[in-house]
Each structure stands twice: as C-alpha cells, then as structure tokens.
Amino acid sequence: MLIHIEDVFVAYGSPPRAVLAGINLEIEEGEFVCVLGQTGCGKSTLLRLILGSEHPMRGRILVDGREHHQPDRTRGYVPQKYSLFPDKTVLDNITFGCEVSEFGLFARLTPAFYRRRKQLRAEAFDYLQRIGLRSCDAKKYPDQLSGGMQQRVAIAQALMTKPRILLMDEAFSALDPGTRRGMQQLVRDLWKATGTTILFVTHNTDEALRLGTRVIVLAKESVDQGSRIAMDLSVPAPCGDEEIPSLVRRLELVSESCAL
Ligand SMILES: Nc1ncnc2c1ncn2[C@@H]1O[C@H](COP(=O)(O)OP(=O)(O)OP(=O)(O)O)[C@@H](O)[C@H]1O
Ligand SMILES: [Mg+2]
Structure with missing residues (x-):
C-alpha cells in the first residue's frame, strides 16, 4: 500500500x-x-495532507509506510493556485525544481552542474512541446503567458521531477476544452508509461x-460535520462512452444527496 490514510x-x-x-x-501504487x-x-486539504504541508489533528497519513512532515521530491504537486517564479523564464521555471533538489549552492559552481543543466534544459524543451507550448515560449516570463499557458507550465514543472506520487488540484481548470483534452491525454499517457500514482482533484x-481508475467523492452528512468519503468507485478500464452517462448519474446522485 503506497498511501494509507487512517481515521483522519x-x-x-x-x-x-x-x-x-x-x-x-x-x-x-499506480x-x-x-x-x-x-x-x-x-x-485541496486532502491533497495538502498527502503532500505533507499540512497535518491532521487526529489520525495519520503514511506514505510508503511512514509519516512525512514536509513535502519532498517523491510527491509532485500542482496547486489549485499555482504560482510560477515571475523573474524566471518558462524554461528556467520548469528546470528549477530539479536543479535545487539535485545541487546545493556550491555544487552549482561545478562542471557537473552545467552538464546536468544542459540535460535538464533538453528535457524541459521536450515537456514544453508536449504541453503544447512553442519553442519561442521558452524564453518568455510568466507575465507574458496566458493563464492557461501558465497552468501548463506549472504542470510541466511537477512532471519534470518525476515524482512517485503526483497531486494535481484542478490542474486543467484554466484550459479551453480542446487544450484540456490534449492535457488529459498527456497525463493519462504519462501515467501509463511511468506507473506514477496520481490523485487528481x-x-x-x-x-x-x-481519467481515473478510481473516483472518490468527498461529502458532508450535516453542516457541522467534516466531510467523509461518500463514494469510492472503481472505474472500468477503459471507461467507454456507453458506461459514462450511468456512472455520472450515480456520482451526481451521491453529490446531490450530500449537498449542503
Ligand atoms: N488554512 C486554512 N485556514 C482556515 N480555513 C481553511 C484553511 N484551508 C481551508 N480552509 C477551509 O476548509 C474548507 C475546505 O477547504 P478546501 O480548500 O480543502 O476545499 P475544496 O474542496 O478544495 O474547495 P474548492 O472546490 O472550492 O477548491 C473550506 O471551508 C475552507 O474555507
Ligand atoms: Mg480546492
């Protein structure tokens, strides 16, 4: 069991x-x-608990058998309110996480760092194309990008570190329907190729x-109670167009019955 959440x-x-x-x-796992x-x-609270940036008042969260008190490279995170480094270019934003986690301040003065940096930049270029940005966007700064482009750069940032667990919080919310379908395909393909465990709000x-192999619905039973898992559904793979309407109805019935 990769993630074990107990009475949180x-x-x-x-x-x-x-x-x-x-x-x-x-x-x-997977x-x-x-x-x-x-x-x-x-x-979002649930994702931040798994990330380790927040902690439960009761209960515990084990990732790979132990509690984590802070985020680390094993858990990639695309937050609901993503923010890029405004003074770094798109390419530097994408490579930054790997550079700081692999090289300390002094190690960044060595030839090994420059060799690795070249590799990382080539890889970041590849991601740039996969998220549908153009080569000329690499040199742009975040304020020169649309909201949807910034959101895709934030996704590439998280993918670059190749986390074992990827936490994505409404990661496609700023995208138009066509771009959204492209990003869904990209994430699904990456998931299949890498076996990364994904939690996607x-x-x-x-x-x-x-997208999912499993869908969970969080909902409250009454106003003054916390949310529980109101439904935990295994999704048939691949989920075809015929199954979707009846599953949507089932999920919506649960949400409606718990809507407060
Ligand atoms: N740091 C915080 N301090 C105080 N209240 C908080 C904090 N974080 C979240 N909350 C409250 O906890 C509740 C759940 O917040 P959360 O952001 O997890 O909801 P959500 O399901 O992600 O909502 P949405 O779909 O709008 O993003 C909200 O009522 C919110 O106001
Ligand atoms: Mg949220």
Whole structure:
C-alpha cells in the first residue's frame, strides 16, 4: 500500500470547524484516483495532507509506510493556485525544481552542474512541446503567458521531477476544452508509461471518469460535520462512452444527496 490514510480529522478556525472527519483511504501504487466533491468540502486539504504541508489533528497519513512532515521530491504537486517564479523564464521555471533538489549552492559552481543543466534544459524543451507550448515560449516570463499557458507550465514543472506520487488540484481548470483534452491525454499517457500514482482533484465528473481508475467523492452528512468519503468507485478500464452517462448519474446522485 503506497498511501494509507487512517481515521483522519482536520478542523480549522476558532472555534474549530470540522473539514474532514473519519477519512480512511488506501491507495495502491499506480492507481489514478480522481477526487470529486462540492466546493469547500476539503479536496485541496486532502491533497495538502498527502503532500505533507499540512497535518491532521487526529489520525495519520503514511506514505510508503511512514509519516512525512514536509513535502519532498517523491510527491509532485500542482496547486489549485499555482504560482510560477515571475523573474524566471518558462524554461528556467520548469528546470528549477530539479536543479535545487539535485545541487546545493556550491555544487552549482561545478562542471557537473552545467552538464546536468544542459540535460535538464533538453528535457524541459521536450515537456514544453508536449504541453503544447512553442519553442519561442521558452524564453518568455510568466507575465507574458496566458493563464492557461501558465497552468501548463506549472504542470510541466511537477512532471519534470518525476515524482512517485503526483497531486494535481484542478490542474486543467484554466484550459479551453480542446487544450484540456490534449492535457488529459498527456497525463493519462504519462501515467501509463511511468506507473506514477496520481490523485487528481476536479469538479468535472466526466473528466474524472475518463481519467481515473478510481473516483472518490468527498461529502458532508450535516453542516457541522467534516466531510467523509461518500463514494469510492472503481472505474472500468477503459471507461467507454456507453458506461459514462450511468456512472455520472450515480456520482451526481451521491453529490446531490450530500449537498449542503
Ligand atoms: N488554512 C486554512 N485556514 C482556515 N480555513 C481553511 C484553511 N484551508 C481551508 N480552509 C477551509 O476548509 C474548507 C475546505 O477547504 P478546501 O480548500 O480543502 O476545499 P475544496 O474542496 O478544495 O474547495 P474548492 O472546490 O472550492 O477548491 C473550506 O471551508 C475552507 O474555507
Ligand atoms: Mg480546492
């Protein structure tokens, strides 16, 4: 079991208001788990707990058998509010994570760093094309890109570090339908090729069913309770156009019955 979430409880504020309560979840290596749920139900919170940037008030989260108290390279993260380094070009934004994790400050003065940097830049160029940007975009700064282009650079940043677990929080929300389909295909192809374990938060039920091997729905049973896992659905692979409408209906019924 790669990710083991045991009876997790999270509350915010004073007095504390429960956001997640009694979350139990086991995720095996190589699963593609899509997370659905109404706004404010705790989807982003769940991702940040797995990332290790937040910690539960009760319960525990084990990744590869142990608790992690901070993010590291094994868990790539595309946050809901992504932010690129404004003073770095697109290419430098994509390579930055690998450069800092592989080389300390002084090691960056050595020939080995420059050799590795050349490799990383070639790889970043490859990702640039795969996310549908052009070579001439490599030298641009984030404020010269559209919101959708910035979002794709943030995705390339996370993919570059080749994490064992990839956490994506509404990663396609700023994309037009055509670009979104292209990015869905890219992520699905990368998942198949690498076996990365993916947790993907989306508000789009159809997208969840087309991408995931499993879909979970977070929902509250009453206003003052935290969200629980209201549904945990294995998605037939590949999920064909015939199955999707009935599965969408099932998921929407659960969401509606829990909508508060
Ligand atoms: N750091 C924080 N401090 C206080 N409250 C927080 C904090 N983070 C999240 N919350 C609250 O916890 C609840 C769940 O937030 P979260 O961002 O996880 O929801 P979500 O399901 O991702 O929503 P959305 O679909 O709108 O992105 C919200 O009511 C939010 O206001
Ligand atoms: Mg969110």
